[in-house]
Amino acid sequence: MSIDDTPRGSWACSIFDLKNSLPDALLPHLLDRAPNEEIDRHNEEQRKANRHRELFALHPAIDEEEPIERHCVPEVPKEHFGQRLLVKCLSLKFEIEIEPIFASLALYDVKEKKKISENFFFDLNSEQMKGMLRPHIQTAAISTLARSAIFSITYPSQDVFLVIKLEKVLQQGDIGECAEPYMVFKESDAAKNKEKLEKLRSQSEQFCQRLGRYRMPFAWTAIHLMNIVNSAGSLERDTELEMSLSERKGSWSERRNSSIMGRRSLERTTSGDESCSLTGFRPATLTITNFFKQEGDRLSDEDLYKFLADMRRPSSVLRRLRPITAQLKLDISPAPENPHYCLTPDLMQVKPYPDSRVRPTREILEFPARDVYVPNTTYSTWSFCRQH
Incomplete structure (x- = not known):
């Protein structure tokens, strides 16, 4: 029977094709066991068998000094610190001493309108004033006796202020x-107003006995931090910078620069350059010799x-406020x-x-004005605590 005797596409034609078709050659060693190394070697030889040697001959050579991809060694994770500033609170004295006064420090960024540190509370009262609150004071932890604080500033700028708040x-x-008594009575008139001062002390003792656990806002002031730093850069150690509201004739930065840094212009310290x-x-x-009375x-x-x-403007409305005279001494230096x-x-x-048992120095928690992305270095188990 010939293929020509059957019509194309018919059943008979299909039978004829099936009977006359030849099988494919069997794949050799298909089911043989072979080690993986031998298979990898065989595949590598197959890839190199017909490879063209001059395929990239026309492509320019790569400059070794400018590689396509650069692998950098990552830094070891560590705790993040900004620029650290040490503030020591030395003394706080008013014209009259009739009751305990409590103070706190914090950093503020005016441009970002953010508070960039937690509060640091410190106590500079005399033992006599502390005795007025003895019925309300339990055994104090050593951490509450700190008078020195280390502030960390990740984004220092010309708009950072150190704000000091007083409470009573x-x-x-x-x-x-x-x-009113702090603005009226003077230390030089203590003998003349002895009876009035004794009456005020007696009233303060009564309030301390009844309400010694509660506080009320009293006064506040602020320091333009970068002006102090810029001014202190050319001063000798332990130089005193006077900040007196009654003496200044312009803004705070103008007055201090004219009296202490006469050779440095105001534009240089406040331009931000x-x-x-x-x-x-x-x-x-x-x-610091003047505080602003708390309003409201x-x-x-x-x-x-x-x-x-x-405060940074020459025509400051704060100049018209009636100040509370006091003396607060602070020592500011780079943190060791x-x-x-x-x-x-x-x-x-x-x-x-x-x-x-020694009076400690407190590190104050920073609230960065912008996000800082760092790995965690401390854990709740306290087994990985930081050590310098």
Whole structure:
């Protein structure tokens, strides 16, 4: 029977094709066991068998100094620190001493309108004033006795202020009545007004006995931090910078630059062209001689930002406020690399810490104005605590 005798596509044609078709050759060693190394070697030989050697001959050679991909060795994870500033609170003295006064420090960024650190509370009262609150004071932890603080600033700028707030024991009357004795009586007139001062002390003792656990806002002031740092950069150690509201004739930065840094213009310290560095200036002692009376029950952050921005203007409305005369001495310096007797924001001791009974230095938690992306270096088990 011939294929020509059957019509194309018919059943008979299909049978004829099937009977006359030849099988494919069997794959050799298909089911044989072979080690993986032998298979990899055979595949590599097959890839190189028909490879063209001059395939990339026309492509320019790669410059070894500028590789296509650069692999950098990552840094070891470590705790993030900004530029660190050490502030020591030395003394706080008013014209009259009739009751305990409590103070706190914090950093604010006016441009970002953010508080960039937690509060650091410190106590500079005399033993006599502390005795008025003895019925309300339990055994104090050593961390509450700190008078030195280390502030960390990740984004230093010309708009950072150190804000100081004062509080007193809660008493009857508004803040104006409570602050009036501090604005009227002078230390030189203590003998003449002895009876009035004794009456005020007696009233303060009564309030301390009844309301010693409660506080009320009293006064506040602020320091333009970068101006202090820029001014201290050319001063000798332990130079005192006077900040007196009654003496200044322009803004705070104008007055201080004219009296201390006569050779440095105001534009240089406030233009923002200078690099904002907190690591190279010399330590300086500030004497703050005036505070602003607290207006109202509380000072909101929105009002505070307006006041801080206004301090840098020559026609400051704060010049018209009646100040409360006092003397607060602060020592500002770059923080040492390995401070002794230092406590972390979590109140953990940082080595070296030779004696647990010594008054510590507190590290103050930073609230960065912008996000900082760093790996976690501390854990709740406290088994990986930082050591200097």
